[in-house]
Amino acid sequence: MKIGVPKETAAGESRVALVPDVVRSLKKKNEKVDVLIESGAGEAAGHPDSHYTDAGAEIAPVDQIWNADVVLKVGAPSAEEIGRLGSSQVYVSHLNPWVDADTNKALAASGVTSFAMEAIPRTTRAQAMDALSSQAAASGYAAMLIAARESGRFFGMMTTAAGTVPPAKVLVLGAGVAGLQADATAKRLGAIVTGFDIRRAAWEQIASLGGRPLELDFIPDAEGEGGYARPLTDEENAQVVEALGENAKKQDIIVTTAAIPGRAAPRLLTAEAVRNMQPGSVIVDLAAETGGNVELTVAGETVVENGVKVIGPRNLPSLMPVPASQLYAKNLENLLGLMITEEGTVNVNLEDDILAAALITQSGEIKNERAAGRDAA
């Protein structure tokens, strides 16, 4: 069987779906697997073509890659790319299936069997395939480095002959995978870190990384179904927003990562709260692409208000292409392990709960209920 890896086409995308180590590992597990890579696909992630050929892959023309039994990408396919796919093939990448109805429909029309990395269930067995988590870790790390760079501050205390510079004060809102990685990164750089989440289980995790949990205990625990946060009531939200506005005045840097699955990002910092911060402070809003945790955020831009920078980066994992590609490729390798048979053929067994959950289209239909609901909307 053949696995095809095209070069990513979205502007600013520097990741690649498979890295040479994973090619080596796939071939070691099953010598009947051939991997075809588009020339230059891994370049921005630190892997020239020669690394892939050394690992046993073949550099192949684009047409052959899109004809492979299984095609793997990072970003969602363009309409033109979907046009290259057919019913005998399996396609896997991020698909944005809960939002992008056009892509769902086009994939169904092509007949391809498609899987969305966003739809991998958050179960213990699926953890090794969970690209949302692996890429969120890269995002949290990247966001904190952007904040450090843009702030122009030392994060750790610096004692010199000319005097002592105090450590930076950092607040991280949201303590899921990205938020906890942001906490850990700021801590490693030496900052005084405060973390906040509306799920109380996260307070202990913030503390375990050396951060101080901001314990707003007048809000009842907001842990909902499956360990995810439930949306706050309007009254609870108003209390949180007020408390965070007060706390923000004390901080030099804020990184926001709060999200509720399938909803617009909760609004946590008002324009007034931003104006009340010290000039020179920096906010990085990881939720920029889903509406922003900060009222002033504009996705893809930096807004300066009263000397406070509000940065709304897009596609943060792409700023860390080396580890983000390495982890994503490992996620894919583990997922492929559920589909590749010993004989070197593809078997999509929908009795497997992970494959069943991640399947978006097959045989001309949108099979995933939530994605289909999106289409009906």
Ligand SMILES: NC(=O)c1ccc[n+]([C@@H]2O[C@H](COP(=O)([O-])OP(=O)(O)OC[C@H]3O[C@@H](n4cnc5c(N)ncnc54)[C@H](O)[C@@H]3O)[C@@H](O)[C@H]2O)c1
């Ligand atoms: N495979 C697994 O078992 C698995 C994998 C990843 C995450 N998880 C769990 O899923 C949960 C969410 O993790 P995630 O990284 O996907 O999070 P996420 O990206 O969905 O959300 C980020 C964080 O924002 C928080 N949040 C939501 N509204 C908020 C508000 N108003 N104020 C402050 N914080 C707010 C959430 O509680 C969450 O911690 C965690 O319990 C995590 O341990 C499980």
